[in-house]
Amino acid sequence: MTVAPSAKGTLPFGEHETWYRVTGDLRSDRPTLVVVHGGPGSTHDYLQNLSDLAEDGWSVVHYDQIGNGGSTHLPDRGADFWTVDLFAAELDNLLQGLGIADNYVLFGQSWGGMLITHHAAARPAGLRGLVIANSPASYPLWLQEAKVLRDQLPPGVNETLLRHEAAGTTETDEYHGAMRTFYERHVCRLAPWPRDYLASFYEVYNDPTVYYAMNGPSEFHVNGTLRDWSVIDLCPDVDVPTLLISGRHDEATPATVQPFQDLIPGARWEIFEESSHLPHLEEPEHFRQVMKAFLQEIAPG
Template sequence: MSAVPLPPSSKGCVPFGEHATWYRVTGEPRSGRPAVVVVHGGPGSTHDYLLNIAALSEEGWPVVHYDQIGNGGSTHLPERGEDFWTPELFLDELDNLLHRLDVADDYVLLGQSWGGMLAARHAAGRPPGLRGLIIANSPASYPLWLSEMKVLRDRLPKGVDETLRRHEAAGTTGSDEYFAAMRVFYERHVCRLTPWPRDYLASFYEVYNDPTVYYTMNGPSEFHVIGTLRDWSVVDCVADIAVPTLLISGRHDEATPATVQPFQDLIPDVRWEIFEESSHMPHLEEPERFRRVVGDYLTNLIR
């Protein structure tokens, strides 16, 4: 799924209370097929690393990307504290976006990583316009995620986890040494491509240009979750999801099978596809298969 060239798109911002949410629409909404609304990860990342999903519009699926509040083209609020940055804020933002773009009566959600958890929580409310749900590379709970992070960290090359833990204990996770050790994990379990794709790097650097949301809700890295989400879970609600659901994960994913299993066990109508050559970014690591799997799922929704 090549990132370039992309079909024509429109961009802008919609009001969200006193703030604004940046969006990009590729293709023509309300043209007979549900809009595919892409919910990015983080929290505190941007849409950039998922931009190649816009190529689905070449097959007639309008695709909506947006930057969640706090990052990218949306309103930045570095002065806000942890009481502001809650899952409910982002659920309200998603609902607002759907209505402002006039797609709330006919849409599919594709949530990646944290975005998959957010999309699952949204879907559990059974909104009448939701036609389908794709949960990509997402854990069902952060406690599960944290227990599996220990498993993955224990398998890192000798000395890497020791370096990580030393800096985490000292509060020096901003150091170059921590970043270098962190990258060993990322190259195994987040994105296995060398070099990292430009779209992925764009989101990666956006997180660290304004880390307010990521540091508050997650923590300093993917595997050291000490933020407000550390106890958050959607396990309690996913049985209420009433639309056909596609699960996607990578064989080398930081979202290990144990973290995804509750979705498989509890969602009534669900199918799970594992990408053997991927970690956390199969849309970048195996783009042709990703496009085929997602395209087939979408086609089956409207048959």
């Protein structure tokens, strides 16, 4: 089929702007797939290949959450500004601004999966389905499992990480080198790292304001404002078809995903055997098959 060319733009969000891109036709009868990236403080770039689903008749919306990418950067704002409620309001604003609030599916990756669970628990009338990808149900669980994974790193690596974390020297090359060992095992197992992933990686590096405030200096050392946040109590309120995705080698280990499986009615779980945190890049063909099947169940046609 012929897919309409991507349309890019910005939407006002209070005094700020949210960058977005639409692939496909928002006027289609099928629900629009809205892609909610991780971080917090990352960008849409590493999830760009989800736009390929437009070839199967789905309109796809990517956006950069406020604070990075093409959206408004606010490097002088303190940690009290960067809240879950801020990003939840931005998502609501996007849905209303694009005129899709009455018919949409949400795909949330990592932190994005927690954010869309928060959104879905309010039972918005237009939400048709949820894909929670590579997400923990709580940050305390995430940190508990990160310790397990760190203890399994090659000799000396975790000791280096711990030394720099204790000293507050997590911006040093030595810390970043040890950090990369973890990332190559549990974030992206492809070598070299794909360009789309590197694009988001460097966006965070160039403006880490949101990531540092809410998360912390690395994926596994979470000392930001989200360190105690959980959506476990919200899971029973989700009442739309829900697909869970994780990788066999994911930093989002089975223990971090299990509450979604246990508490979201009817949720089903697909584990990608050759992937870590980015199955859409690590096993793209299988990922697309799984997504197509799930979307087809929501809106046959």
